[in-house]
Amino acid sequence: MLVSKAKRPDGRKADELREIKIEAGVLNRADGSCYLEWGQNKVVVAVYGPREALPKHIQNPNKALVNYIYRMATFSVPERKNPKPGRREIEISKVCGEALESAIFVERFPNTTIDIFVEILDSNAGTRVAALTAAAVALADAGIPMRDLVSAVSVGRANGEIIVDLTKEEEDAEDAVDIPMAIMPNTQEFVLLQMDGIMSKEEWSKAIAMGQKACQQIYKLQREALRKRYLAAEKE
């Protein structure tokens, strides 16, 4: 596969991710937590549960509910955001919660809820995939049994090039296409896939292949963060 050699506005190569830092277990009141920086994006995630789902009528006797709440802080975007959740936040919460539920053994915890709260503190494109990557680490930190981790990245096109991890500047390009995706890195199955923009199937396939590769890099960082967390816990 040909990956373009052309440099991007921030000097990255087409298949190069922004710098990603992941730290697991950062909050002492939560059952699991994660802080993640991905370029300018800053995300904090707390996981609670499995705990009793209340009110009782929402309980499912066959499985745990997965309640994923994605929100952006008012100051995390150039123009102050209305604190009331918008349609975008509601949709992202729904599909990202479903993506994570695909990886969790929910059937082991009937009548409970697993609550995942995400707050975006600073942003520059790709917040939903940054949040999903952090949430998967927080779930593992909470000791919740999963089939696999979930690793996420956005891929797409800007200025005629197929690229990974678009910045806001690239998302605003005339020909921009944005494809947020998340996979279970061991089975390579897709648990999140969205897209907007016009593309041929060939371009899409190329972008997806680059995304799969990027997800493996992200998976490695997630595992390192968890490893560090457990080594530290062992010493305590």
Place this chain on the structure above:
Amino acid sequence: MNEKVIWDLRIEQVIEKLKKGKRIDGRKLDEYRPLEIKAAFSQNADGSAWVKLGATEVVCGVKFGLGEPYPDSPDEGALSVNAELLPIASPVFEVGPPNEDATELARVVDRGIREAKAIDFKKLCIEEGEKVWIVFIDIYAINDDGNLFDASSIAALTALLNARIPKLEDGEIVKKEYSGKLKLGKLPLLTTFAKISNFILLDPCLAEEKSKEGRFSVATTEDKKITAMQKGEVGAFKLKELENCIDLAFEKSAAVRKTIKESIGED
């Protein structure tokens, strides 16, 4: 509880039949239910459509409104898509503002149309920075027997295709008079699939939706471009499965596009 027991039994049936290569309603895996479209059914709407996809029914109305442009696109009109899951349509739909299902539905339909650049927003500018047309697409579910996504996408595209732009006089809308038709540059349509025990099914009916392990929708245009995608619900897809869905979407949406054109009396 009764309702749940009945659905559990139907889910069992769906899966049993699929193992023998059959769908619960006898369709092929890649077959749409019968599609019926009544274009321009509403007198008051500027464009409208009543769509029946099997027993699933959706109505859609387009209305043009006047508004201010967004600061970052002062010479462009705007699009607003809203979906209402009416209690008329299902015993499990509730009265109230759109929930997350309705929000997702509206936003996926919106993206398909917006990203295809089906509407030339520059032509909807009346006075730069001051006044533009806002295209309101409002979708109402009338009966949910599965796949509201495709039914809504078909209804929205049909309603846009028969939409007329109101006449303006001294900056005000003249009621019941029109300046011309809304022209569409592209005809984007959603095609939705369900994955059930490793089978991929086109146009899931309600029993199939309840059995599914994941939904995948892809919006495509007549020139074989992808303009939007959405994987939803719990479940995971393999790359090969997604690629097959895209190819099928190109093929199946072409037939739907033809039915839409017939409904508005074109070709």
